[in-house]
Amino acid sequence: MNSHDSSNEVTYKEVNDTVLRMLEPPGAGWYVLLCACLACVGIGAASWTHQIMNGMGDAGKSHPIMWGAYITNFVFWVGIAHSGTLISAVLYLFRAHFRMSIYRLAEAMTVFAVLTAGLFPLIHLGRPWFFYWLMPYPNQRTLWPNFRSPLLWDVFAVSTYLTISATFFIVGLIPDIAAARDRAKTTFRKVLYTLTSLGWTGSNRNWKHYTAAYLFFAAFATPLVVSVHSVVSWDFAMSIVPGWHATIFPPYFVAGAIFSGVAMVITLAIPLRKAFGLERLITADNFDAMSKLILATSGIVSYAYATEFYMAWYSNNTFERYQFWFRPFGEMKVAFWGMVFCNCVAPQILWIKSMRTNIGVLFVLSLIINVGMWLERFNIILQSLARDYIPSAWGAYNFSWIDVGITIGAFGWFGMYMTLFIKFFPAVAITEIKEILPVPARQAGHGGH
Amino acid sequence: MRGSKAVTGVFKYIDDTTKAVKRVQAENLEYKVYSPVPNHEIEELTVPGKSPVRFVTGTGAVTGLVFGFALAILCSLDYPMRVSAKDVVSVPGFVVIGYECTILLGGIFTLLGLLHFCRIPDIFRKPGYDPRFSDDRFGVVVGCEPQQVDRVKAALSEAGAEEVSVDEGL
Structure with a gap:
């Protein structure tokens, strides 16, 4: 009888071989990368320590710009975190096959980016040891947090997002860790994977409940994709600061988050693919699909930028009009035009199909977009605060080395987690890639999943 | 077996x-x-x-919804302070808390359901x-x-x- 195998198709065994090879003892390059990340973390830690010892004044904040680099970084990292859940949950519900090879990386990025974003409200507090004041608990004066404040909504939204994203990520990892356990060579790895795979065997009952639960996780995570960045946008939109008080903010922030997150996935996936020879798993078609997503979200973001200007003009509100004159022509205009170039102009190259599959071009473009999305948050936060209602209260922001050090530290913190993750756990989803391959069968027509 | x-x-x-x-x-x-x-x-x-996990998920989601609204309402009644001319029990403002808690507990219950029905952890x-x-x-x-x-x-x-x-x- 003819089997349903084909020599050109990726096989189950090849998927295991390729992905689990990534877990073999690291080379010098990996250690160099880890040390670089740790050095950046050290810079960030030293900067934060300095700030704690000397006060928030050292951070470059000055009235009226009291939300400066830290909140810019917070929104940037929440945005990066956003697209992981989009790729893992929303595209799962839509059965988009291109997600299979990149979703694990996107989920890891989500969890680590939320862990990074979560640092910034603490750093921004000045006295981080009082962070628990945001938790709903009765203190000695029976004061409760204000549940009508978007800042508290943010605490609930980001905490929920971290919990659900981490759960979704870990549950997805369990069958793949079991595969790693079954091939582990060292005692350390054997123990690590035995414990973390929870004794998973892939029995018929295991899979039955697993697939049901996974669907529910995806169904829960999908509204989170919309809600988290909407809530973050309400931190701004529910105030009356010119440039912030706009109903367009939630969809604008959500689209921007997907835009930056997909760009970051590309930034991470390209070196990983090259370093571990994953070309047959993360294919040019995957990059083509992600490029289309970038192109679509770039269009939405560009439209949102234009709408902000139109609404400022149409509202005939002096303060709004001035704010949107200040952004392109004021003293921080370089940030505005940089944002326009990075987020609106540069992605247009993706209309050309050959560019969507050109790995070098995509890598550079993904870095440009990440810079552009950081500048977008800079423009929204710092430019709006710099030009409030009363000219006598106007001001400027002077970046200090503390701001820069902590920003570098955040990238090191994120990179450190990613570097450790790719060497200890399967960074490409074994099970889900196998699911889109033909099931080995003697006769065709078997084995739909 | x-x-x-x-x-x-x-x-x-x-x-x-x-x-x-x-x-x-x-x-x-x-x-x-x-x-x-x-x-x-x-x-x-x-x-x-169908897997019974769905009942656990539903229970968690409803529990979360009730918990979220109850937390916000009871805390506000315990410390009644009007802010921005909003009611002390300002339901539209509490929808976000209820919504997030629905997802949070729904997800946590789903995880517990998964562990229970799959009989894991069991590393032996x-x-x-x-x-x-x-x-x-x-x-x-x-x-x-x-x-x-x-x-x-x-x-x-x-x-x-x-x-x-x-x-x-x-």
Whole structure:
């Protein structure tokens, strides 16, 4: 009888071989990368320590710009975190096959980016040891947090997002860790994977409940994709600061988050693919699909930028009009035009199909977009605060080395987690890639999943 | 699974695996099927119907919704302070808290349901389990008594098993 195998198709065994090879003892390059990340973390830690010892004044904040680099970084990292859940949950519900090879990386990025974003409200507090004041608990004066404040909504939204994203990520990892356990060579790895795979065997009952639960996780995570960045946008939109008080903010922030997150996935996936020879798993078609997503979200973001200007003009509100004159022509205009170039102009190259599959071009473009999305948050936060209602209260922001050090530290913190993750756990989803391959069968027509 | 022996058949193809399962079902023996990926054919043959995880998920979601609103309302009543001319119990403002708690507890309950119904964590050795089942092979493990071993081995081999082995200690 003819089997349903084909020599050109990726096989189950090849998927295991390729992905689990990534877990073999690291080379010098990996250690160099880890040390670089740790050095950046050290810079960030030293900067934060300095700030704690000397006060928030050292951070470059000055009235009226009291939300400066830290909140810019917070929104940037929440945005990066956003697209992981989009790729893992929303595209799962839509059965988009291109997600299979990149979703694990996107989920890891989500969890680590939320862990990074979560640092910034603490750093921004000045006295981080009082962070628990945001938790709903009765203190000695029976004061409760204000549940009508978007800042508290943010605490609930980001905490929920971290919990659900981490759960979704870990549950997805369990069958793949079991595969790693079954091939582990060292005692350390054997123990690590035995414990973390929870004794998973892939029995018929295991899979039955697993697939049901996974669907529910995806169904829960999908509204989170919309809600988290909407809530973050309400931190701004529910105030009356010119440039912030706009109903367009939630969809604008959500689209921007997907835009930056997909760009970051590309930034991470390209070196990983090259370093571990994953070309047959993360294919040019995957990059083509992600490029289309970038192109679509770039269009939405560009439209949102234009709408902000139109609404400022149409509202005939002096303060709004001035704010949107200040952004392109004021003293921080370089940030505005940089944002326009990075987020609106540069992605247009993706209309050309050959560019969507050109790995070098995509890598550079993904870095440009990440810079552009950081500048977008800079423009929204710092430019709006710099030009409030009363000219006598106007001001400027002077970046200090503390701001820069902590920003570098955040990238090191994120990179450190990613570097450790790719060497200890399967960074490409074994099970889900196998699911889109033909099931080995003697006769065709078997084995739909 | 009952029986003092575990007879394991290792299969390369899904159609051989389902054939073996049907034979074992006809013998009215207890069995487990292992596969590297979830498969509807195996699922429909061995555990038809819907997973009860959904009830746990629903319970968690409703609990979260009630908890979120109750937390915000009771805390506001405990410390009544008007802010921005909003009511003390300002339901639209509390929708976000209720919404997030619905998702949070729904997700946590789903995880607990998954662990419960999958009977994990359980890191101890499973009789008949073969590391190839997480790679590219399917497995049918049948629990039986010593006098049934030969018949089961023959059934698995005839169904197309690449390898049949007998394990002790069920």
